[in-house]
Amino acid sequence: MVASDYYTLPVLLGLPLLASALPQPGTSISNSSSVSWSKCDSSEIPDTVDCGTLQVPLDHHNPQNGTITLGMMRLKAKGQSPLGSFFYNNGGPGQVSAPSIVKQAKWEAAGSDWEKGLPFVTEALREAYDIIGLDMRGQTLSSPLRCDKTFINKPVKQLAFDDESFQTLVEHNKAFAESCARMTGPLFFKMGTDQVIRDLDLVRQGVGDEKLNWMGWSGGSQIGAEYAELFPEHVGRMVLDGMNERSLSDTDSIIGEAVAYEASLNDFFRWCNTTTDCVMHGRDLPTIWDSLVDAAAKKPLAAPGCLNETRAPPCLPKVTDEDFLIYALDVLNVDAGFPLLAENLRKAWDEDDAIGFAPQRFESDVVNNNEIAFAHFDVLCSDYTRDHIRSAADLRAIFTAARALCPHTRGVNVMQHARTACLGWPFEPTNPQHTFNTEATSKLPTILIANSYWDPATSVQWAVTMREQLPSAVNVFRKGNHHTSYRRKGEVARVIDAFLVNGTVPADGTTYLT
Template sequence: MPHFVRTLGAVLAGAALMFSGTPGPGGAAIGWAPCAGDRTAECGSLRVPIDWARPDGATFGLAVARRKATDPRRRIGVLVANIGGGAGTGFVQAEAGAYFGKEILARFDVVGIDPRGTGGSRPVRCSADIVRKEPIPDPRDQADFDRLKAYAAELAADCRRRTGPVADHLDSLSVARDIDAVRAALGEPTLSYHGVSAGTLAGQHYAELFGRRVRAMSLDSVIDHSLSTGQLLLGQAANAEDAFGAFARWCARDRACVLHGRDAGRVWDGLMARADRGTLRDPALPGRVLSALDLATEAHLGGLMEPSYRWLAERMASLESGRPGPRGVVRGQPGPEVREIEHPAPATCQDWRLEIPDHRRFAAYAERMRRVAPHLRTQPDTQAFALACAVWPVEPGNPQHRLRIGDGTPPILLINARHDPAAGHGWAVSVRGQLGRGAALVTYEGGGHGVYQRTSCTRRVVDDYLLLLRVPVAPC
């Protein structure tokens, strides 16, 4: 369920630029040079094994970037930031300075990697022509389901051919081992880690494998990797419905909502009924007719993830009346000039074994999702992801399991919104239980996905933990 993935330009300075090489205990070194995108940060590359089960085998270059502590006299160490599993080198260059507070930037070298298969770390390459043929992830019958399977088989073979052997080793356990190789190359005995959304999964696996090398770890908007197929689909549908309920309650109490004084849920149900009939037209995009899945996607990505409640209310009012209003959310396709794209499925599906063997099973899940989510009906991102990985023709290298945390792992901090549509609060509760008694969960009593920057309270509890190892107990 990849999220917060950023694009980036040329961030690697090249393996030949061996300025300020930092040798690690194993002899590996990162060749640092000013980043092309921001010369106040340093970029480099570290050779790591394609297959960690064969550490002496073939390698590839892992893209790394760091922003050195601005107060080196008070430097604590390295803080690895993984804001969603995407291109961490781009985050370090373009966003870390605004994302973290001054004290974090003063006392940590903020380090990001492009996880294997992304950005500058041997990115997955797939045919844009094949991606443009992707079926809608809402199969109506077995024939639609078979088209999804055929598409996945064609895409998987193409991505593997274009990307090479690293495509077989993109799971989060391998990413965790890459992170530890960076720690060793930097000569650090321990590291601190801040992960958001998909970045929480690599963090959890790092704690499993290398718990004694963790100084501190904060996980924001937490993924639970212990879920079965049904638990994932039904739980996410319930999370989406809960987030919509928070929006509807806001609309009922706040005059800033253009639907204030009306039943927002009833307005929404009317729009879904029109979408079912094929009569819901988009006033902002002439000719576009929205399906029920399109509408749920708009609510999820446009209104509930941020959250942007005012936008969602105005969009609903515009769709209901047919009068001009805010533009909707349209999932884009690569333009005709694009030949290859970086695709997330080969990596994401190596972390999940999801069992939806045919349309009959999908229809049964869909009916159960509608019962737990009568307004939203599904969590559209999760439905698309689950179907993609259920028909993906590659055995996952890191299927779901409960965390196995060893002795010596320090207390880990989790922070989660109460009404997160993409990583429900119950997931954070479950992961806290798996991490052991030392783990702490701080709840942000609001909505949205990714909460570190929501309020002064959420920022303070994470900063105090990372800086002072102070484990908080009060909610925000």
């Protein structure tokens, strides 16, 4: 079903016109508006932080159809001669970025520094740039989406390998999406990255910068890459950390991430087997892992810790095999992921409490700083095709291959969710994956792409294949695990700083240990 089938008056909701009417790569819509900056209206936000807003079109392809408000936060440069603004994005998609500004400001006010852990940008970047955290459309500060949380709190089986469960999944997704459309309005249909990058260009103009200086982590790498394709003449210094590949088929992207997740998990097993600090050291972790997943597939594991109403964030007390695998992936993404995953496994195996793999329980029908799922799913469903998954048989075929290659992780990952969670969605993708326009990307300055060897979410292979899409790209690698590299505060972070501050380009293909 497409959006025009769902609503009888699609034009009134600003649904896209034919693709031939869209701006072509290289064009830029002029913006006469400046970002409106003021002190933030909250005692919880340090005085060093500015809050800003900008009105942008609801639909950049039909700008006459109204506007939405984007919100952002800024820390002004410490140096006397800043290079301009520096934008970062935490990825997701759907993860807010503005709160990182507040965390940075509080950390600085406490007299701490980069080496002690929390700040997300270094002193070098703080000296050189005004740092801006922009919440993308549909997120907390930027006209947040509203959906019925009931559908998130009562999930259905995503790996629908029989006809009945496949139909249940389609109907569940359709009802959830219809709740978002009803509660949010026309913005629900305008969440694709094609809209986001045009928002970003207006914000660039609104802060008075000729070029966009950008670092996108994970899903933010996609925003940066697609911005570069559309606005190559406005790219300044750009870093893509944890690269998302945008030209792959449904099957290739699902299996590509599955292989990356499996490799990261095997690295975790090796670590625990050789590190006495691991609380599961000396135990047969692969067998324990598989046994827990198999048990959860037959009957959800109990997570009695979620019954504690004071727990933040709240969680659901039953853990399916899909929950187990997707939340384990989330844990592997973070810096302390290995010891945390080991403890989660110990608690599930020894204490029959799978709280470490329990899905979050949503408390609100509106997106906030901790609840990104509404924007997450809407962006994925706007950006990825699912037309090759027409039946349970199609899903079974994909996951037969995925499970043959990845017996522990079994094909469950974000790219899988980008398809299965969108079956039955009431519109077709507005920004489907595609091969980049090489005429446009041939005009680009150097773009730095960073990736770890065993990143569980964005395959190191994708960082290499994106060179075909971005011919000016230079690769740097980190011989390590976990998701993205800059925030690990090692050699890769120092290389990225040198590039962003001084324009120093590292030797292409260099591998660093930290």
